[in-house]
Each structure stands twice: as structure tokens, then as C-alpha cells.
Amino acid sequence: MKKNIRIALITLTVLVVCIVSLGVWVSGGQSDTSNILPYAEGGPEYRIYNSPDSTSPLKLILFVSQPQEINVTSPIVIGDKEAIVFEPQSTRSSANRLADVIEETGRELKYIYLGHAHMDHSQGASVLKQRFPNAKLIAEPKVAALQKLRIDNDDQMAFNRYGENAAIPSVPFEEYDNDKIFIEGHEIQLWHNQYGDVGIGHENEPHTVVYIPDLKALFPSDICYYGGHMMMGGSTKESRSEWKKQIRGYMEMDLEVVIPGHVPRTWTPHMTAQGVLEHSLEYIESYENALESSTSSDEVVDKMLKRYPKLEHTSALYLGTRINFLETHRLLFNPRLEAVMSLLPGSLVTWIDEKLWDSKKESLNL
Numbered sequence: 237m238k239k240n241i242r243i244a245l246i247t248l249t250v251l252v253v254c255i256v257s258l259g260v261w262v263s264g265g266q267s268d269t270s271n272i273l274p275y276a277e278g279g280p281e282y283r284i285y286n287s288p289d290s291t292s293p294l295k296l297i298l299f300v301s302q303p304q305e306i307n308v309t310s311p312i313v314i315g316d317k318e319a320i321v322f323e324p325q326s327t328r329s330s331a332n333r334l335a336d337v338i339e340e341t342g343r344e345l346k347y348i349y350l351g352h353a354h355m356d357h358s359q360g361a362s363v364l365k366q367r368f369p370n371a372k373l374i375a376e377p378k379v380a381a382l383q384k385l386r387i388d389n390d391d392q393m394a395f396n397r398y399g400e401n402a403a404i405p406s407v408p409f410e411e412y413d414n415d416k417i418f419i420e421g422h423e424i425q426l427w428h429n430q431y432g433d434v435g436i437g438h439e440n441e442p443h444t445v446v447y448i449p450d451l452k453a454l455f456p457s458d459i460c461y462y463g464g465h466m467m468m469g470g471s472t473k474e475s476r477s478e479w480k481k482q483i484r485g486y487m488e489m490d491l492e493v494v495i496p497g498h499v500p501r502t503w504t505p506h507m508t509a510q511g512v513l514e515h516s517l518e519y520i521e522s523y524e525n526a527l528e529s530s531t532s533s534d535e536v537v538d539k540m541l542k543r544y545p546k547l548e549h550t551s552a553l554y555l556g557t558r559i560n561f562l563e564t565h566r567l568l569f570n571p572r573l574e575a576v577m578s579l580l581p582g583s584l585v586t587w588i589d590e591k592l593w594d595s596k597k598e599s600l601n602l
């Protein structure tokens with residue numbers, strides 16, 4: 237009888253341990269309660285991850301903006317005294333709230349780092365620079381050059397979209413030609429020339445992926461998405477093959493957290509490191525299957541909406557697919573120009589598109 241009770245107790249203990257571990261894994265963080273901070277209506281817009289290495293003082297604060305600000309993620313790495321923020325948001329309001337969160341940490345903001353030159357991640361830098369004048373705005377040289385090249389166009393687009401809430405005029409990022417950055421002596425790795433979503437420009441434009449060894453955290457930004465449609469416009473068979481290869485490489489790593497560039501806030505409590513990577517890979521594969529088996533952009537969009545009925549950011553799916561079918565041109569995005577281009581023969585439009593890109597490419601030395 238006693239033996240039966242002992243067996244029952246052991247079984248119960250094993251069960252409880254399994255359930256607790258599963259809960260921690262699903263929450264995407266450590267067992268410390270601060271790591272499972274949920275986003276709640278009216279609650280904080282951030283989530284904190286502690287380092288799995290108890291000797292490291294580093295923490296990761298993940299700020300995510302509101303849906304109308306396209307759910308942009310901004311990871312903030314803090315030590316005992318210093319802070320670095322990656323991807324400084326897009327609008328004036330979201331950048332100001334991000335600045336409030338940084339201020340509340342009481343740490344000195346040393347760097348504002350831009351991993352890829354897309355306006356939805358870069359423009360909030362103008363607000364952060366005002367709030368933290370001593371912080372340096374830095375990016376890998378090619379990313380900095382692309383951001384500078386796009387400033388006028390991006391500012392115009394942001395004004396059209398956000399009006400007074402656009403965080404413009406944008407400020408340029410300085411070139412930082414290094415594959416590491418340090419916070420209080422702790423290394424953060426910068427993996428340059430990785431490829432993901434392309435925005436307006438080129439099928440292979442540079443992204444910097446950030447890896448923080450102390451936190452086992454990877455920030456691939458727009459190379460991975462979660463909870464929303466990925467921007468596939470302008471990608472090619474070759475670039476997607478490279479894109480998938482990178483994600484498979486990340487899957488080999490021992491990671492606690494992977495932070496995509498966009499995450500609807502309601503999804504984050506369910507986000508796991510492997511889950512983000514698997515989802516991103518599967519999305520790219522599904523999109524390729526839809527492309528290969530369809531003859532029109534509408535057909536691709538239909539298939540993807542059926543495959544992923546719950547994902548947000550459907551505008552990325554519509555726009556990206558129209559770009560891939562050359563119904564919208566990646567360098568224009570100007571309704572008047574698009575209207576004129578639609579009257580021209582397709583081959584002439586492709587030729588103009590390529591010439592426009594070539595002329596910009598030379599100045600970037602890409």
C-alpha cells in the first residue's frame with residue numbers, strides 16, 4: 237500500500253514538473269515570473285526576458301507598438317547602467333512611448349541601432365534622438381546608405397500615411413562598420429548581409445541580424461514574422477532560397493527567444509523561439525507553392541488567405557503579391573506614376589523599373 241502511495245506521489249510530481257515546464261516553454265521565457273509578463277488591455281506594451289545565465293546582468297525588454305502602428309518590435313537590451321535599442325519604431329506616438337519605457341529603466345541609452353532600412357522601423361529615431369541627445373544612431377554601412385537614399389521618399393510616404401503623427405523629418409544613421417557591439421563588456425553579435433523582406437528596392441537588400449549570446453536571443457527583425465502576413469514582394473526564387481537557408485540555420489541554434497520584426501501584441505504570449513522560426517519558414521514555402529500553382533495575383537492572395545485565415549497585415553500580402561506580378565512597381569509606389577505606368581506595355585515598365593534600380597544601385601555600391 238505504502239509503495240503504491242509513493243508511486244502515485246512520484247507520478248504526480250513528474251506530471252506537475254512537466255506541466256510547469258510546458259507552460260514556461262509556451263510562454264517563451266524563463267521560470268521567473270517577469271518573463272511571462274502578458275500584454276493586457278491597458279497594460280504595459282513591453283515584456284521582459286531575463287538571461288538564462290544568472291551571472292549576466294543583461295535583460296531584454298521587448299516593446300511592441302499598436303496595430304495601427306503596424307506592430308513593430310523594438311528590443312531594448314539593458315545592463316546595470318546602459319541600454320541599447322534596436323529598430324526605433326515608425327510613428328511619433330510609438331517612438332515617444334518607446335522612449336518612456338527606456339527612460340523608466342533608468343539606464344543611459346548608448347546606441348539606437350537600425351538593422352534594415354525600412355521606414356516602418358527607422359523613422360522613430362528622430363524622436364529618440366531628441367529625447368536622448370547623447371545616444372548614437374548607427375547602422376551597418378550599406379544599411380545606413382540605403383536609409384539615407386530613401387529619406388525623402390520615405391518621409392513623403394510617412395506623411396501621406398500618418399500625417400502629423402509621422403516621425404519626420406528623418407535623421408540619418410551613422411555608418412558603424414563592425415560585427416560586434418558591447419554593452420558593459422557583454423558582447424552583442426551583428427550578422428550583416430542577411431536577407432529577408434525587401435520593401436522597396438531590391439530582391440537582396442541587406443539586413444543585420446542581432447544575436448545576444450548572454451540572453452540566447454536572436455533578433456532577425458523582418459526575416460521572420462509571427463501572427464501577420466510576410467512581405468514577399470520583390471523576392472525571387474533565389475532570394476527566397478537564401479532566406480529559407482538562413483532560417484534553417486537559426487533553427488539549429490539553442491535559442492530562448494526569437495523576435496520577429498512585427499508581432500501583433502495579442503500573439504506574443506504564445507510566441508516561442510522555434511515556433512517563430514518554423515512559422516516563418518512554413519509561410520515562405522506556402523507562398524512559393526501558391527505562386528507556382530497560380531496564374532494571377534488574386535489567385536495567390538486567395539490561396540494564402542485560405543491557408544492563413546487568422547493572420548494580420550493582409551495589406552502586406554496584397555501589396556507584395558501585386559509587386560511580384562508586376563502590377564505595382566517596387567521603386568514607385570506613387571499612385572500617379574503607377575497610373576501612367578499601367579498604360580505602358582509590361583516589357584517597357586520592367587525596363588524602366590530596372591533602369592531606376594540600376595541608377596540607385598551604383599550610388600550604393602551594392
Ligand SMILES: [Zn+2]
Nearest residue numbers: 354356458497
Ligand atoms: Zn517591417
